[in-house]
Amino acid sequence: MSQGNVIESRTFVLAQDNIDTDQIIPGHFLTTTEREGLGRFCFHGWRFAGDGSEKPDHPLKDYRPGRHEVLVSGNNFGCGSSREHAPWALLDFGFKAVISSRFADIFRSNSLKNGLLPITVENHVADFLLANPEQLVRIDIETRKLAIDGFGEFEFPLDPFSAYCLTRGIDQLDFILQNGPEIFAYEQRTGK
Amino acid sequence: MSEPPRPVSTLFEKVWNRQVVKEESEDSPAILYIDLQLVHEVTSPQAFDELKRRGLKVRRPDRCLATIDHSTPTTPPDAEGNRHYVTQQAKAQVDMLHANCAEHGIELHSWDSVNRGIVHVMGPEMGATQPGMTIVCGDSHTATHGAFGALAFGIGTTEVGHVLATQCLLQHKPKTLGIRIEGELGPGVTAKDVILHVIGAIGVNGGTGSVIEYHGSTVRAMDMESRMTMCNMSIECGARAGMVAPDERTFEYLEGRQMAPKGEDWVRAVEDWKTLKTDPGAKFDRLVDINAADIQPSITWGINPGMVIAIDDRIPSGDDAASSEALEYMQLEGGEKLSGEPVDVVFIGSCTNSRMSDLRAAASIMKGRKVATGTRTLVVAGSELTRQAAEAEGLDRIFIEAGAEWREPGCSMCLAMNGDSANPGDLVVSTSNRNFKGRQGPGVRTLLASPLTAAASAIRGRVTNPCELMGAAS
Numbered sequence: 001m002s003q004g005n006v007i008e009s010r011t012f013v014l015a016q017d018n019i020d021t022d023q024i025i026p027g028h029f030l031t032t033t034e035r036e037g038l039g040r041f042c043f044h045g046w047r048f049a050g051d052g053s054e055k056p057d058h059p060l061k062d063y064r065p066g067r068h069e070v071l072v073s074g075n076n077f078g079c080g081s082s083r084e085h086a087p088w089a090l091l092d093f094g095f096k097a098v099i100s101s102r103f104a105d106i107f108r109s110n111s112l113k114n115g116l117l118p119i120t121v122e123n124h125v126a127d128f129l130l131a132n133p134e135q136l137v138r139i140d141i142e143t144r145k146l147a148i149d150g151f152g153e154f155e156f157p158l159d160p161f162s163a164y165c166l167t168r169g170i171d172q173l174d175f176i177l178q179n180g181p182e183i184f185a186y187e188q189r190t191g192k
Numbered sequence: 193m194s195e196p197p198r199p200v201s202t203l204f205e206k207v208w209n210r211q212v213v214k215e216e217s218e219d220s221p222a223i224l225y226i227d228l229q230l231v232h233e234v235t236s237p238q239a240f241d242e243l244k245r246r247g248l249k250v251r252r253p254d255r256c257l258a259t260i261d262h263s264t265p266t267t268p269p270d271a272e273g274n275r276h277y278v279t280q281q282a283k284a285q286v287d288m289l290h291a292n293c294a295e296h297g298i299e300l301h302s303w304d305s306v307n308r309g310i311v312h313v314m315g316p317e318m319g320a321t322q323p324g325m326t327i328v329c330g331d332s333h334t335a336t337h338g339a340f341g342a343l344a345f346g347i348g349t350t351e352v353g354h355v356l357a358t359q360c361l362l363q364h365k366p367k368t369l370g371i372r373i374e375g376e377l378g379p380g381v382t383a384k385d386v387i388l389h390v391i392g393a394i395g396v397n398g399g400t401g402s403v404i405e406y407h408g409s410t411v412r413a414m415d416m417e418s419r420m421t422m423c424n425m426s427i428e429c430g431a432r433a434g435m436v437a438p439d440e441r442t443f444e445y446l447e448g449r450q451m452a453p454k455g456e457d458w459v460r461a462v463e464d465w466k467t468l469k470t471d472p473g474a475k476f477d478r479l480v481d482i483n484a485a486d487i488q489p490s491i492t493w494g495i496n497p498g499m500v501i502a503i504d505d506r507i508p509s510g511d512d513a514a515s516s517e518a519l520e521y522m523q524l525e526g527g528e529k530l531s532g533e534p535v536d537v538v539f540i541g542s543c544t545n546s547r548m549s550d551l552r553a554a555a556s557i558m559k560g561r562k563v564a565t566g567t568r569t570l571v572v573a574g575s576e577l578t579r580q581a582a583e584a585e586g587l588d589r590i591f592i593e594a595g596a597e598w599r600e601p602g603c604s605m606c607l608a609m610n611g612d613s614a615n616p617g618d619l620v621v622s623t624s625n626r627n628f629k630g631r632q633g634p635g636v637r638t639l640l641a642s643p644l645t646a647a648a649s650a651i652r653g654r655v656t657n658p659c660e661l662m663g664a665a666s
Contacts, residue, residue: 017514018396018496022628027607031263031281033237033288035349045630050616076397079430079496080628081607082332083235084348102397105432106332110348159364161220172350173246176358179214179223183251183360186213186225 005141005167007096009069013133014059017074024086038085039092065094070137072099072129078107087111097139101126112162119146119156142167200471203437204368204403207343211326213360221362227325229355230311231258233289235330239353240292248357250296255359257320258293258300260286261310263610266572266599278611309575309601312336312543317577319449323438323465328355333543335426339419341438341468366432369402370476373410375484380659383418384545384642387425388490388500394480396498399431405470406436410484416445417549424544425625428497437469489657492627492640493530494518503657504531521629522637531655536618538569538650540643542606545623546574548581550643555587557647557661558594564653569596572604608632621649
């Protein structure tokens with residue numbers, strides 16, 4: 001159960017390192033002009049065979065929406081392309097947070113703008129979570145704490161601005177727009 | 193009284209500093225001014241929708257430049273002039289970009305433009321890409337433009353919307369990573385081999401959080417297209433961007449191009465651009481040294497660009513989970529040689545390797561030879577201008593007479609979203625930038641290599657060191 005700025009969930013583990021955006025949502029689904037409803041394409045190549053039938057024993061067969069809101073993955077999650085379709089797909093699939101020892105920069109940035117929380121943890125925490133699926137975790141965005149039932153509580157890095165935007169529902173575009181006079185002054189000053 | 197020492201800074205810091213609208217503080221990231229946004233059909237529709245939802249206009253349509261590349265067919269139109277898209281949705285996406293650009297007054301290079309092409313080929317070709325600029329695009333290979341000393345990086349669709357509406361981005365200042373490459377490149381070794389070697393050396397996350405500056409004698413000796421190839425793949429080691437300090441080669445490339453400054457503006461611009469270099473004594477957060485003599489024609493064997501070997505080396509026989517997963521997917525054996533492996537498809541193209549020098553390199557191998565029976569070979573120029581220049585030189589005839597397909601410009605089989613894909617299980621030698629599982633079609637096995645290596649592999653029908661076919665035609 002997750003409410004407000006707190007996510008409480010069992011973890012779901014995809015242990016590979018370097019899970020790239022082509023795995024999260026393959027390129028041939030990017031002809032969409034929408035951002036909704038992309039969960040059905042999430043990890044599509046892992047879940048479905050070429051003829052569209054579901055593969056037996058695929059890595060997400062035990063995934064249960066509602067039960068698993070937190071994905072635990074190997075190092076360098078989200079590497080590859082800048083497609084924001086990746087966090088859109090993960091959110092629509094049912095994840096609210098991803099835990100990894102490292103995220104690719106653009107994926108991390110895209111996730112934060114959509115309310116998918118990328119939680120970077122130290123290697124020993126990642127190793128525990130990767131080796132032990134179905135952990136009960138509690139993530140508090142306000143206090144930046146990740147509590148793992150029976151294992152410990154850890155602070156995760158989240159820049160103050162992103163935390164502020166996430167917890168207050170502040171929109172980053174509105175924030176930039178408020179600086180319209182400064183942008184205009186910059187253009188005047190530089191002749192741009 | 194002695195003067196205080198002049199502060200020294202890196203190329204990146206110089207470009208960053210001149211673009212800051214508002215400094216980073218404890219509470220918020222810096223507001224960075226973006227000089228140019230490149231726009232394409234795949235990552236922009238939802239951004240334009242967001243502007244519409246909020247009733248916002250594009251702040252500076254004159255600082256946007258759009259083209260169609262990802263979803264577009266590379267086959268010619270039929271007798272009635274109709275283009276055959278892979279799906280109606282792909283066509284609808286392209287139509288939507290037309291509508292959005294018309295509504296907001298953005299210059300779009302579509303089917304009727306000689307400048308149409310892969311967005312990262314088009315920008316430099318038009319002279320839109322210039323030293324010292326900030327350039328963004330909803331595409332991770334935007335780092336390509338860093339070859340000119342621009343700070344260029346890929347962004348997501350939400351940020352595409354931010355730039356459309358405000359011409360600005362919120363950014364935390366990245367770290368700097370110097371990659372110093374010294375020495376002469378050996379025969380058959382190209383910029384593609386250099387960057388594959390670099391990614392292999394520092395790993396696919398070795399550049400995360402950083403902007404790379406490539407420097408050293410090897411980089412200085414590279415032409416602009418080689419520098420673009422190298423900067424293009426900076427994202428494949430996780431870096432935000434890759435940069436090369438501008439020099440006479442940069443200015444020579446840009447002079448006279450349609451969007452480059454003219455007359456006195458040109459003289460002033462070049463004077464300014466000459467200051468865009470890392471000062472002696474300026475420090476990178478991290479520095480990596482690469483010896484050019486260590487670099488061989490290189491090729492990937494696995495499922496990310498860091499899984500790379502010299503082409504005649506043996507595939508690593510690591511027994512870790514990542515290696516096992518890669519070997520299983522690639523249907524390869526650790527300890528075996530990759531050279532000699534039968535190749536089903538060769539793809540020469542993409543924003544990494546689809547410019548004139550790439551096509552000339554491929555043609556130098558294919559001239560007077562035939563592609564091996566059973567090896568389908570696609571050659572896809574990066575832009576319409578490049579296609580026309582290649583045809584004026586007769587490169588198209590060389591490819592066609594060798595038995596390759598000469599296609600219209602676009603991203604094509606790099607990400608296979610336009611229908612140009614290989615069949616499940618096919619082994620593809622590709623000059624593109626990603627060998628992720630399924631990248632070129634479900635179950636397709638991709639080997640990344642240079643245009644020389646790709647062309648040599650097409651001729652032999654097997655993974656081939658290009659040095660074996662360089663020099664006299666067989």
